[in-house]
Amino acid sequence: MRRQIFILITALIIFSSCKLKDDTSTSIVDPTTTVTKITVVAPNGGESLSEGSSYQVQWTGTGTALVKIQYSFDNGSSWGLVIDSLKNTGVYSWFPVPNTISNQCRIRVSSVDGISSMILI
Numbered sequence: 001m002r003r004q005i006f007i008l009i010t011a012l013i014i015f016s017s018c019k020l021k022d023d024t025s026t027s028i029v030d031p032t033t034t035v036t037k038i039t040v041v042a043p044n045g046g047e048s049l050s051e052g053s054s055y056q057v058q059w060t061g062t063g064t065a066l067v068k069i070q071y072s073f074d075n076g077s078s079w080g081l082v083i084d085s086l087k088n089t090g091v092y093s094w095f096p097v098p099n100t101i102s103n104q105c106r107i108r109v110s111s112v113d114g115i116s117s118m119i120l121i
Contacts, residue, residue, distance in 0.1 A: 036063030038109050041090075051099035057082070057092045057107060064088055064111035075104035085112055 042058040049055050057069055069082035069092055082094055088111075 036111055036113075037061065038064070038067065038111065040107060040109050043107060049097045049105075051101070052096045054093055054095040055097050057094050057109070059090055059109045061088045061090065061109070061111070064113070066112045067109055068112055069094070070108045070110070071098070072106040072108070073098075073100045073102040073104060076106050079108065 038059055038061040040057070040059045042056060043049070059067070061067060065088055066085050067088050068084050068086065070079040071082055072079050080098070083092060086092055
């Protein structure tokens with residue numbers, strides 16, 4: 001578990017701006033369950049989200065029934081909660097988008113047990 005956390009933290013450090021460079025997903029195998037894999041589909045890089053607007057966060061995910069969505073304005077140093085528990089339907093209408101302006105924004109979709117995927121916006 002520590003190695004998995006270390007890998008996730010290392011991935012967070014590698015990202016340095018809000019422009020998406022590559023689609024990022026994390027897949028972890030638990031021998032007692034199926035593979036959990038979550039990939040953020042939208043935003044997919046370079047978007048400008050208007051403060052106070054609505055935005056459709058989209059992802060693909062297998063191996064988990066519930067996900068949570070978080071956002072960061074400081075390159076992943078701190079995270080705000082969008083929603084803490086949501087059925088893994090692959091889409092969530094985020095409203096309202098917070099009114100903080102930043103060029104170090106991130107969206108993270110993770111299973112409620114912590115396996116996550118993150119995308120820069």
